[in-house]
Amino acid sequence: MMRLTTRSAPETEAVGAALGARLHPGDLVVLTGDLGAGKTTIAKGIARGLGVTEPVTSPTFTIVQEYEGRCPVAHVDVYRLERLQELHDFGFDELLESHVVLVEWGGAITRLLPADRCEVELTLDAADDAVRRVEITAIGPGWSTRRAELDDALAAVAPTAGTA
Ligand code: ADP
Numbered sequence: 386m387m388r389l390t391t392r393s394a395p396e397t398e399a400v401g402a403a404l405g406a407r408l409h410p411g412d413l414v415v416l417t418g419d420l421g422a423g424k425t426t427i428a429k430g431i432a433r434g435l436g437v438t439e440p441v442t443s444p445t446f447t448i449v450q451e452y453e454g455r456c457p458v459a460h461v462d463v464y465r466l467e468r469l470q471e472l473h474d475f476g477f478d479e480l481l482e483s484h485v486v487l488v489e490w491g492g493a494i495t496r497l498l499p500a501d502r503c504e505v506e507l508t509l510d511a512a513d514d515a516v517r518r519v520e521i522t523a524i525g526p527g528w529s530t531r532r533a534e535l536d537d538a539l540a541a542v543a544p545t546a547g548t549a
């Protein structure tokens with residue numbers, strides 16, 4: 386739906402903040418991309434947009450980290466999960482009922498998560514290590530009414546590389 390280009394980590398955070406400002410409990414945001422692509426960086430911005438004031442750190446070792454903003458926020462990193470079943474073991478489905486859930490997902494098996502979600506795909510630039518392509522796709526009924534507003538907010542914070 387939206388393709389943006391960012392040229393610094395703070396710019397990627399700003400994109401996250403614009404998205405975070407429009408999220409509410411029950412929303413799932415799936416962050417995909419290679420190691421170092423900026424998943425945790427954009428998660429920090431999303432949390433800021435959700436009103437989280439405490440520092441957001443990578444949950445790689447804890448798997449899930451909870452924050453309190455204007456609503457509860459759960460930041461999940463599945464990098465260390467051995468089996469997907471573990472997601473259910475720590476109560477992923479319950480989290481989704483009350484929290485905004487941000488999932489950092491290294492691989493391409495996102496189809497195993499609920500389909501109604503906002504997907505943020507981050508891609509490193511081969512030529513410039515400060516540049517990222519950020520592709521944001523919101524799928525499902527929970528997003529239809531917010532899509533246009535989200536597009537406008539995102540376009541205001543980062544150069545648009547083209548709208549899908
Ligand atoms: P991931 O969680 O995907 O492994 P991180 O967000 O932890 O990635 O790391 C991204 C790294 O890349 C950080 O050190 C950040 O400062 C750096 N960086 C450089 N340019 C950008 C950019 N445009 N967007 C996001 N991060 C950037």
Ligand code: MG
Nearest residue numbers: 424425443489
């Ligand atoms: Mg990370």
